[in-house]
Amino acid sequence: MGNEAIARGALEAGICFAAAYPGTPSTEIMEALASVAKDAGIYVEWSTNEKVAFEAAYAAAMSYVKSLTTMKHVGVNVAADILMSSAYAGVNAGFVIVSADDPGQHSSQNEQDNRWYGMHAHIPVVEPSSPRDAYKLIKAAYMLSEKYKHPVLFRSTTRISHTRQPVIFEQDIPVEKKCKGRFDRDIERWVLVPAHGRKQKKRMMEVWRKVAEDEGVEPFIRIINPGMKKAIIASGIAYSHVMEALELLGKKDEYTVVKVSLPVPLPYKPILRVLKEAQEVLVVEELDPVLEMQIKKIAYDNGVTTKICGKDIVPINGELDLDSVARSILSFEGREPIMPWKPLEPLKLEPPIPARPPVMCAGCPHRNTYYIVKTAANKAGLKDPIFTGDIGCYTLGYEPPFYTQMTSLEMGGSIGVAHGLSKVVDEPVIAVIGDSTFYHAGLPPSINIVYNKGHAVVLVLDNQYTAMTGHQPHPGTGLTAMGEPAVRVPIEKLLETMGYKTYVINPMNVKESINIVAEALKKYKDGEQVAIVSRMKCALQAVRKARKEGIRLPVYHIVEDKCTGCMVCVKLLACPAIVVPKGAKKPKILTELCVGCGLCAQVCPFNAIEIFKEGSPNWLEAWK
Amino acid sequence: MARYNILVTGVGGQGLLTLGRVVGNAAILAGIDATIAETHGLSQRGGSLIVQIRLGEGESPLIPRGAADLVIGMEVLETARRIIYANPNTRVAMNKFLWPPPLVDYPDLEQVIGKIKETGVKLYMIDANRISEDVVGSVISANMVMLGFAYAVDEGLKRLFDKKHFLQAIEKVFKGKAVELNKKAFEAGYEEGLKQT
DSSP, rough: HHHHHHHHHHHTTOOEEEEEETTTTTHHHHOOOOOOOHTTTOOOEEESSSSHHHHHHHHHTTOOOOOEEEEHHHHHHHHHHHHHHHHHHSSOOEEEEEEEETTTTTSSOOOOOOHHHHHHHOOOEESSSSHHHHHHHHHHHHHHHHTTTOEEEEEEEEEHHHHEEEOOOOOOOOOSSOOOOOOOOOOOHHOOOOHHHHHHHHHHHHHHHHHHHOOOSSTTTEEEEEEEEEEEEEHHHHHHHHHHHHHHTOGGEEEEEEEOOOOOOOHHHHHHHHHHHOOEEHHHOSOHHHHHHHHHHHHHHHOOEEEETTTTOOOOOSSSOHHHHHHHHHHHHOOOOOOOOOOOOOOOOOSSSOOOOOOOTTTOHHHHHHHHHHHHHHHOOOOOEEEEEOOSSGGGGTTTTTTTOSSSSSTTTTHHHHHHHHHHOOOOOEEEHHHIIIIIIIIIHHHHHHHHOOOOOEEEEEEESSSSTTTTTTTTTOOOOOOOOOOOHOOOOOOOOOOOOEEEEEESSSEEEEEHHHHHHHHHHTHEEEEEEOOOOHHHHHHHHHHEEEEEEEEEEETTOOOOOOHHHHHOOOOOOOOOOOSSSSSSETTOOOOOOOOOHHHOTTEEEEEEOOOOOTTGGOOO | OOEEEEEEEEESSSSHHHHHHHHHHHHHHHOOEEEEEEGGGGGGGSEEEEEEESSOOOOOOOOOOOOEEEESSSHHHHHGGGGGGGTOOEEEEEEEEOOOOOOEEEEEEEHHHHHHHHHTTTEEEEEEHHHHHHHHGGGGGGHHHHHHHHHHHHHHHHHOOOOOOHHHHHHHHOTHHHHHHHHHHHHHHHHHHHHHH
C-alpha cells in the first residue's frame, strides 16, 4: 500500500521519531511505523490532534532528530499555526509533513488541495505519482529538508496512499540512527517575536528562491521525450493517468511529458525550456490549478506566448482517472473524445437500484445511544432538539431514522456550534461528539459553554477507540500506539471538572439508560449544565475480541408467530442485519450478520425478537 | 500490452479489501505487476464499495468504465450498480446474495439477474455465502469462495495465474487456522466454478 511505502521510505531515510493523529487516507503510514517501532528502534505516537503531533515531531527536528508527522488534508488546517511558524524557524534535521489529500471526498468533508499550503507557508511540496514513486520520493523529501534545513510537505492522495503495488526495496533501514537530540538555545530562531520573525522571514525566502532556482532536476523534474511540439506537464497521480492514456491513444511519441514531483515552488528552468520548445502545452493536475498558475507566470515573466491549457479542459472537481485524462488530451487536440472502451448502459430496474450510503454496523453502540437519546428527549418533554454533529462513524446519524446529526463541519465543531446556537435559537441544543474527537478538539469549546453561560448538552459517544480510521488507541483506551499500557483520561472527570453535571450510561442497557438520560435532560431543561457520556465498545472490536478468544456471541431471530409486522425494529433502528424480504409483511434477521447486541429485542413492543443461538456464558466479556 | 482489469464490487465489510490483497500477493508470486486501488474510512462501513485491480505494467490505478475484463460481485445490487464498468465481453462472477440497504425498496433478484444477462456479459453465479457457511461455519470466507469461483470461470485469470499462486497468497495474507479455512473456501468456490465451465 502507498502508505506502507511511505513508512518504509521514511525508515530508510533514518527517521527516529513519528507522531500523528489518524485520518483517512493517511492513517496506515503511522500504523505501519507503529507495528515495527520496537524492532526498528524508533519512537511512534498517536497524538491527541494534528497540531500536537506536528509540534512533537517538529521539536525532534529542531533538536537534530529526523522526524515525520502525517495527517489527512484537513488535519493540516488544525496544525496550520505551527506549520507557518516552522517555515520561519526551520529545522536542524530532516522533517517531513505528509498531507494525504482526498480528491473525490471518499472519506472527508472537503477536497481541499494542500499544495496551496506549501505556497502559503513557503514550504516546498513533494508529490509522488504512484506508491512506488512515493517510496523513492519520501527519501528525496528528507534529502531536500536536510539540504535546506527546512520543513518539506509531502502531498499524497487517496489513490496513492490506498493503492497497493509491488515495491522493490532499494536499501536496508539504517541500524545506527540519531535518536538522541540536543536543544540549541538559539533564542533568535525559536522565539518568533516580531524582530526575530522579520529576520527569519529573510532566511525562509532565500530558501524559497533557491529551491525554485536549483531543484529543477531529477527526481523533482523529469522530462520524457523532449523537443516535441506538444507537451503535457503533470504532477501526482495525474502523471500516471497521462502516461497510460498516451499509450492507449497511441500518442506517446507525439508528446513531451514533464513529470513534476516538486510542484511548489515550481523550478522554473526546465519548465521554461519546455515552454520555449513546444507550441502547445496542456497542464494535467488533480483539483486546483497550482501548477498551471505558476507555469503561466513563468511564461508571462519570460515573454513566452506558447498556448497553455489547463483547467479550461481538465476537470477541477473530483479525482481524475484514465478516462477523464484521455478525454482531456483528445479535447486539447480538438478531437471528439472517442474512447477505446465502450461501457454498458446503467441497468433499467424497477424500482431502481437504491443508493447504499455507509450505515452503522450491526451492533454499533451509536445506534443504541441515538435510540435512547431520542426516546429520553420525548420522555423529558424536550421539544425539537437540535443535534449538532461532528466527525466520526456517528456522523451517519444524519440519516433516517435518527436525524441526530444536523451539522458536521470539522473536528470538535459540534460543541462550538452548539454554544453559538444556544445563544441565538430557542430550541434545546444537544452536541454529539465521539471520544477521540472530544480529546482532539472538544475540550476548549466545552469549557467555553460553561464559561460563557451557553446552554447545550454535551453528549460524548465513547466507544473507546478512534474507530472510523481503524481503531487506533486514544487517551481513553489505556494503550499507546506502540502497544504499551497507558493512563486513561476519563472523559466524565474532565467534564465534571469543567462544571457539567455528568451522567455515564452503558447504552446496551436500554431501559436503564433511557431513564438516566431523561433525568439528565430534565435537569438541562431546568437550566443546569449537563453532559452525558455513553460508553460501549465499538461492535467491530467486540466481534474481533469474541473471535480471538473463542467467545460465541448470542444471535437473535424474529419469531414469526409473535411478530405483528409493525416494523418498529426496522423503522426505528435501521440495522443492516434486519431486512424485509421482497414482498414479505414481516422483517427477518440475517442471523449470519447479527452480533447479538439485543437492541431490537429490547425495542420490539411484542417481544417477538428472541435469542436464536445462545452466546457463551461469558459473551459480555467481548464487549468489555 | 493492455492491462487486465478486475473490478471487485460489494458492500463494505464483505471482505473486498482482503480479496484484493490476496490477488496482489498472487500477482507478486506470479511475477505480474499490479495496482490495487482500495477505499477506506467511512465508505467501509456497510456502504457501496469497489476495489480496482489492474494487472500488467502501468501505474494508473483506476479502471475506466467499460474496461473491466472481469467483475467479481460479492452482492447482487452492487454488481448491478457497477455493470457500467463492464462491456459485452466482460465475465461477471456474482455471489447470488441480495442484501438490501435498510429502509428502502429494491428490485428483486430475478429481475436483476435477467437485466444483467440482457447486457450480453457472461454471467456466472454461485451462493458463496452458503458455501462459506458450509465450509468454515460462517459467511466470513465468502470472499475466498468468490475468488476461487472467479478463477475457475475466467480464462483471463487462468492465463495469468496458476492455482498455487492464490493458495500461497492466502498463506501470506491470513494467519493461524484461517489459512486452511480460506484455502478450503477457495477450493470449494473453484470446484463449483469448474462445474459451470
